[in-house]
Amino acid sequence: MELLGIIVLIVSFVGLLALGVPIAYSIGLSGILTMIVSMAVIPAFTTMSQRIATALDSFALLAIPFFILAGQLMNRGGIAVRLIDFAKVLVGRLPGGLAFVNIMANMLFGAISGSAAASASAIGGFMHNRMVEEGYDKSFSAAVNVSSATTGLLIPPSNILIVYSLASGGVSIAALFIAGYVPGILMGLALMGVAAAYAYRNNYPTGEKIGLKTSILKFLDAIPSLLLLIIVIGGIIAGIFTATEASAVAVLYTLILAMIYKEIKIKELPEIILKTVGTTSIVLLLVGTSMGLSWVLSYENIPQGVSAGLLSLSDNPLIILLVINIILLLVGIFMDMTPAVLIFTPIFLPVVTTQLGLDPIHFGIIMIMNLCVGLCTPPVGSLLFIGCSVADVKIGEIIKPLLRLFIVMIVVLMIITYVPKLSLWLPEVFGF
Secondary structure: OHHHHHHHHHHHHHHHHHOOOOHHHHHHHHHHHHHHOOOOHHHHHHHHHHHHHHHHOOOHHHHHHHHHHHHHHHHHOOHHHHHHHHHHHHHOOOOOHHHHHHHHHHHHHHHHHOOHHHHHHHHHHHHHHHHHHOOOOHHHHHHHHHHHHHHHHOOOOOHHHHHHHHHOOOOOHHHHHHHOHHHHHHHHHHHHHHHHHHHHHOOOOOOOOOOHHHHHHHHHHHHHHHHHHHHHHHHHHOOOOOHHHHHHHHHHHHHHHHHHHOOOOHHHHHHHHHHHHHHHHHHHHHHHHHHHHHHHHHHOOHHHHHHHHHHHHOOOHHHHHHHHHHHHHHHHHHOOHHHHHHHHHHHHHHHHHHHOOOOHHHHHHHHHHHHHHHOOOOOOOHHHHHHHHHHOOOHHHHHHHHHHHHHHHHHHHHHHHHOOHHHHHHHHHOOO
8 A cells, every 4th residue: 555655646646747737736637546545535524624634733833934934025125236235345355255145145145134136136136237238148147146145055044944934843943053064154155166276267357445444344234234143043042032033033124124115115015025925824724735745645654665765775874875865856856845845854854863863963963965956957947047037047057067066066965965064063172
């Protein structure tokens, strides 16, 4: 029955996707079809409905719409421009200065907004034309923007880390947030290394020299935006508020900041809120159906079968981790990040924690970093399409410069996988 369930699940899911059925519906329907193998039709539908409702009945999930709203306000509130100016002060004079600015601005904006898509859209929209005007290749500019936007999913606050906490059965969100700093910064630095080499080889110009007075003014102008990170993460670490409460604080702070900057008018708020509701509904539908499918997988004993299969390949933890990484990299190519985290966390987490002794916080960072690569790859890489749209380039044109960045991202992934301290050092320092 277990083998038949796996076959039905895979065939139905792939078939529905091939027919163009939206992924949330494909996940839900394939879960129901898999349950019908073991139970009657009516109980299968009833159980799936119950599991979807139960999955969404979570206080932690309230953080997602709030962080999405905060990201929308930041995108429209002039924060991106100030972070770009601040990044220019820090790295604009280095070789390939504007590429460095793009990467650092994505790291800062992605960290503050918690959204890679918002980061790629906002930063790419401002930086692409400037880079092209300075002589940078269009495809290289787009590739840098796409790859560096993923760093915001590792550097907190991050919605996907909240989703992983839910899928893992309650791993501390605060611990996950803190654990993402070193891997996210390491990824950004690695991408900067590739950008510097590419810029040096193609003789790209450095940025204009910025005077001390102007640098100080740009820094002071960026402080209110940067303070959001301190308020949100500092408040969580200090125990002043939970991650969900921190998301509400982030909305209030960014709204006040946008009003002070006079970038958002009161009459624009309904449009921003409506867009937030639309994005939230998509994310939460994916969460509900994916959690329902996770229950189906558990009911059909599929995680136990996968665990046994992995352990039969090798008893060497290094090999098993390599296999899991390869599987997740392939999954990321064909599946969006949110359902991938919700479906595959219950499958792989018992293997790595029980059999390999891996810390669930460390595995969460490995999984998110893995799936970040998938966001930049066709056929479903959302960041790839956003980056190409913003830069007005075709996907085929961006692939060559993106390959160099892929290689570095995978190298960093391997380092994070096999050096747990890089993820666990900061949580240990703060007592998580």
